[in-house]
Amino acid sequence: MSDSAPSQLDPIGGGRAIALIDGNSFYCSCERVFDPKLARVPVIVLSNNDGCAIARTAEAKALGIKMGDPFFKIREQCRRDGVRVFSSNYTLYGDMSSRTNAVYRDFSPRVEIYSIDESFLDLSDVHPDLRIELARDLRATVLAWTGIPTCVGIGPTKTLAKLANHIAKTQPALDGVCDLTDPVAYDHWLCRISASEVWGIGRASATKIEAMGVDTVADLRDLDPRPVRKAMTVVGERIIHELRGVSCLPLELVPAQRKGCAVTRSFSRRVEDRATVEQAVAAHATRLGEKLRREGLGTDHMTVFYHTSTHDRGDPMRSVSTTVTLPEATNDSLVLIQAAQLGVARTWREAPGDRPWRYSKAGVITTDLMPLAASPRALIGQMDRERSGPLMAAMDACNSRFGRGTVVPARAGLTEKRTWSTKFEMRSPRYTTQVAELPTAHA
């Protein structure tokens, strides 16, 4: 083997190149696209119910605002430091996500959409010397066409691409692109990055590998996979192989059929009465039906739960969960609502003392979803799909055109005012998906 070009003879990972591209502070960047005043000021986006910070711009991070910080704890600081605060606007973020992915597809036909702000691209066909240049072009094009700033990490495996992306994000000198298919970069960075940054190493695993003497990613890569498997299951073993350039996680070009679906929400205030809990789970069941219908899936059982909050120390605690079985699979909101109500009816109790249970959250969960068209029919209790299908389709069409909640089943008090609904007090307009909320330009 020649000393001069070992990388040509033995490229890490056999020449495969996977890129991971993601939006920087994605939700915040979406807000910035439509409001130039947000440029260069600290911005955060809150979780559902305006609970805690889930996206922060660099300026907000510099102020010490942490991922998951409860908003009520940082509200004062935000006011003082001029942090612009937004409720989450998933309609907007989902649409911006589609736009970025449309650009990605111009650069690679093989794209896996991994999450709302991250996609893997197969760049194996791009010559090694051109990968960085292509990644820069990709970033520039996404920024020009969607307004979203991104970072790109390239590696021979998904795990190394994720690591490269992390490096691109945290090393300003790299200008948003890091290529770990380059053996020089690979050797340089793996012994400089903490192993706890590796994709799949969470808190528990970080403690375990630390006990094995691991500090850097290179240390983790060089562990014997067998004891790692003992301690961290096959998941840990896969990470070792992936860090060595042996691919264990293929690109999923076709999204897998989802296995479960849930709609769960905290109440905006504590809830003590049965009618409100029933109304909430009925609303969640309605939403569940919409989600299932969009993907042609059905379910023949639904778990209903509601519980008090662990934060309410001193209050009586109660956590309820029950599974309602249906005669056959369905995605009909009317049936799902009935099931949700039954779940509450079965489990509702009045508190024994004079202190009522103060519920904080309720939800509906389904698992074992199946394509409705292929699901077995019941002998007894068969539902009228010929009627339900078109009815639900008509309802979905109205709600899609005129906004969610325009048509609701007249059940379970769904037409009554919802006093428990999740808070979104600082939500931006749905700039890109509602004509009435289009941004206005003044010239």
Next chain:
DNA sequence: TCTGGGGTCCTAGGACCC
């Protein structure tokens, strides 16, 4: 009373991710 060696399926819980 004690003695065996497989299997499968299901569930709960842990861990991790975004």
Next chain:
DNA sequence: TCTGGGGTCCTAGGACCC
């Protein structure tokens, strides 16, 4: 007053069977 929501995968252990 106020602390998100929605997923996936893996394993251990119990129940049950032959």
